[in-house]
Amino acid sequence: MKKVQKNLKYKRRYNSYTNWCKKEFGSRLQKVSVNAGFTCPNRDGTISEGGCIFCNNEAFSPVLGYSAPEEPISLQIDKGLKFIKKRYRKPARYVAYFQSYSNTYADLSMLKKKYEEALKHPEITGIVIGTRPDCIDKDKLLYLKNLSDKYFVQLEFGVESCFDQTLKTINRGHDFECSRKAIELSADVGIYTCAHLILGLPGESKEQILSQADIISELPLHSIKLRQLQIVKNTNLAEDYIKNPQKFRLFELSEYIELVSRFIERTHPDIYIERISGEVPPKYNVVKSWGEVRSDTVIELVDKKLAELDSWQGKFYNT
Ligand code: SF4
Numbered sequence: 001m002k003k004v005q006k007n008l009k010y011k012r013r014y015n016s017y018t019n020w021c022k023k024e025f026g027s028r029l030q031k032v033s034v035n036a037g038f039t040c041p042n043r044d045g046t047i048s049e050g051g052c053i054f055c056n057n058e059a060f061s062p063v064l065g066y067s068a069p070e071e072p073i074s075l076q077i078d079k080g081l082k083f084i085k086k087r088y089r090k091p092a093r094y095v096a097y098f099q100s101y102s103n104t105y106a107d108l109s110m111l112k113k114k115y116e117e118a119l120k121h122p123e124i125t126g127i128v129i130g131t132r133p134d135c136i137d138k139d140k141l142l143y144l145k146n147l148s149d150k151y152f153v154q155l156e157f158g159v160e161s162c163f164d165q166t167l168k169t170i171n172r173g174h175d176f177e178c179s180r181k182a183i184e185l186s187a188d189v190g191i192y193t194c195a196h197l198i199l200g201l202p203g204e205s206k207e208q209i210l211s212q213a214d215i216i217s218e219l220p221l222h223s224i225k226l227r228q229l230q231i232v233k234n235t236n237l238a239e240d241y242i243k244n245p246q247k248f249r250l251f252e253l254s255e256y257i258e259l260v261s262r263f264i265e266r267t268h269p270d271i272y273i274e275r276i277s278g279e280v281p282p283k284y285n286v287v288k289s290w291g292e293v294r295s296d297t298v299i300e301l302v303d304k305k306l307a308e309l310d311s312w313q314g315k316f317y318n319t
Helices: 003-010 017-025 073-087 108-120 138-148 164-169 177-189 208-219 236-243 253-265 295-308
Strands: 027-035 092-098 125-132 150-160 194-201 223-228 274-277
Touching: 003 223, 017 274, 027 073, 027 125, 073 092, 073 108, 092 108, 108 125, 108 138, 108 295, 138 150, 138 177, 150 177, 194 208, 194 253, 208 253, 223 253, 253 295
Parallel strands: 027 092, 092 125, 125 150, 150 194, 194 223, 223 274
Antiparallel strands: none
C-alpha cells in the first residue's frame, strides 16, 4: 500500500514501473531495441518449428526497422537512438533491449559478446533481455549478476499464462513450473525479473484470467507486463481465428479496462507494472476492435476506472 500511495503523488493508482525508473535513475528509462540474431528453441525444431501460436516477431520489431540482425549491435543502437531522440524529446537514460526471439538461447560466450557490445556503447547504461524461462541457467544468471554490479540488468520472461492447459494450447513448449523456477532462480541471484502475461488466451474464463494475479503475486517478481490477446497476421492463431472466430473471446476496450483494473486490484502491491496493454503496428492486426487507441490512453482509462472503483493495486491482494 505504501508504494501505491507514493504513486498517487504521480497520479497513478498502481505501482508504476515508469515512476520507479524516474525515482531510481532520475529520468525515464528508454529502451533501444536490438536484434542480436538469436533464434528460439520453439522455432528451430529443438522444441517445435511452429512457435507459439500468437508469435510474429516482425510485428513486435520497431516501427522503422532500425534493428536488423545483420548489422553490428553498436550500429543498431546508433540508429535507434537517432530515431528515439527525434520522437521523444524528454530526457532519458537508454538501455539496449534484446527483444526479438529468445535472447539467452546461446552459449555463454556468445551471450557475453552480444551483451557487452551493447554495453560498450557510450549512451547505454544497461540491458533488458527478453527470453523464455527454459533458456536460462545458473551460469548465465551468475554472469548477469556480475554485470548488474556495474549496469542495469533486467530479465523479462515470457510466462504468458499460469495454466498448463493454456500453455499447451498456445504451443508454448514449457509449463508454468518452468516459469516459476526460472523466476525464483533469477530472484535468488538478485536480478531484476519481469514476467509477461497475455490476458485472454483461448480457453481461459474471466475468473481464470483474474486468478493469475493471485498466482503471479506469489512469485519474487520485480515487475510484470500485461497485454490483451491480439490476433496478429501470419500466425497460427490468426489462421485458427479466421477459420473458427467463435472459439475466441476478444475483449472490447471497456471490457479490457474493467478486467485489467480487477487484475491490478489483486496484484501484490510491491510488484511494478511496466505495461498494461500491447500494441502492434496496425497493418499486422487481424482484428482492429480498439480503433486508434494507444497504450497511453489505456493507462489513463485504467487509472480512471480504479478511481471510479475507489480502488488501487493490491486492494484485494491475498483476500
Ligand atoms: S513468442 Fe518467443 S518463445 Fe514463442 S515462438 Fe516466438 S520467439 Fe519463440
